[in-house]
Amino acid sequence: MSDFSKIREDFPILNQTVNGKPLVYFDNGATAQKPQVVIDAIAKYYQEINANIHRGVHTLSQLATDAYEASRQKIQHHLNAEFAHEILFTSGTTQSVNLVAHGFTSLVKPGDEILVSAMEHHSNIVPWQMLCEKTGAALKVIPMDENGALIQSEYEKLLSEKTKLVTVNHISNALGTINPIAEMIAKAHQFGAAVFIDGAQAAPHLKPDVQALDCDFYAFSGHKVCGPTGTGILYGKEQWLNRLPPYMGGGEMIKEVTFEKTTYADLPHKFEAGTPNIAGGIVLGTAIDYLNGIGFENIQKQEKMLLEYGTQKLLGIEGLKIYGTSAQKTSVISFNIAGIHPYDIGAILDKMGIAVRTGHHCAQPVMQFFDIPGTVRASFSFYNTTEEIDRLVEGVKKAKTMLS
Structure with a gap:
């Protein structure tokens, strides 16, 4: 101990x-405090290897790129994702939700249904409402009881061939409830629905295994796991990330650009347009190491x-x-x-x-x-x-x- x-x-x-x-x-x-090792790592990055990544032939750029990609691999192993390119760096859980919701606008149609739980954070409600407004899909709510637990029998009744995606938090930020997501994921998959798990409140307390859970997407925020603000992770199964269109256009996410046509980069870069929060991404790996060191x-x-x-x-x-x-x-x-x-x-x-x-x-x-x-x-x-x-x-x- x-x-x-x-x-x-x-x-x-x-x-x-x-x-x-x-x-x-x-x-x-709301946010976790930061250990000295995280604070020092932020300063160390800016003092020693500050440079843009993935683009420079010079030494500092290569050092920064190596550190950034090493952090991606740390988080891959932490979540037990199959591939490092299934780990996307985002600005936080909110951007992660919006990225997936934006992508699903091309995958759902009028008459389709999205299921959300009654205990979601606004960040895991509003993007799906926006998706439904754009596509004509319907938003259905999984109810909860007086103890703050989701009513699983009602969830099962809501699932159907119309269900295209189920989104639920792993842990409620308002109540602390730990939802039975493994069982909920399995039930959704019986109907061919994808499952997005909001892990913002879970990541500080437990170590999710995305392969064991078999979730299609899992997101969390760096600042809640003793890391920097403005950092986050979206895990997505390779086959789902390949199906989704890019969320943002710009540098880094392209393979080739002409005025006639642009082709997109492979994963994970397809979803990582522009200069990222490099220091934040690197130091998020430091924070994950710190928590795993405690156990x-x-x-x-x-x-x-x-x-x-x-x-x-x-x-x-x-x-x-x-x-x-x-x-x-x-x-x-x-x-x-x-x-x-x-x-x-x-x-x-x-x-x-x-x-x-x-x-x-x-x-x-x-x-x-x-x-x-x-x-x-x-x-x-x-x-x-x-x-x-x-x-x-x-x-x-x-x-x-x-x-x-």
């Missing part, structure tokens, strides 16, 4: 005060402990309700206190140096389902502690006293 008190020292931002109090950072669902089994044990401890302590507060009580969930606790707006609780916690998220968490349909304006969301990472949770509980009690 890793020494998480020692690991915590890797994160310099945690050693500061906010509003005169030691920082407690419980907004990991995802160790991360899961630590976060499971924090979730159970936090759940028990918070439920001891009278009037507090937790949203998202599925048996399978990760270290996210979304809660409200009866009669108090979540924003007000968050503002008081901030004065105490405690960072939580308040609002609808870009998941307004979830909040509409529960008939609430939003929640207070405390999302824990492996570098958090039970002592910090104790401070959160005391802060919530104080906010309740002040606001009641």
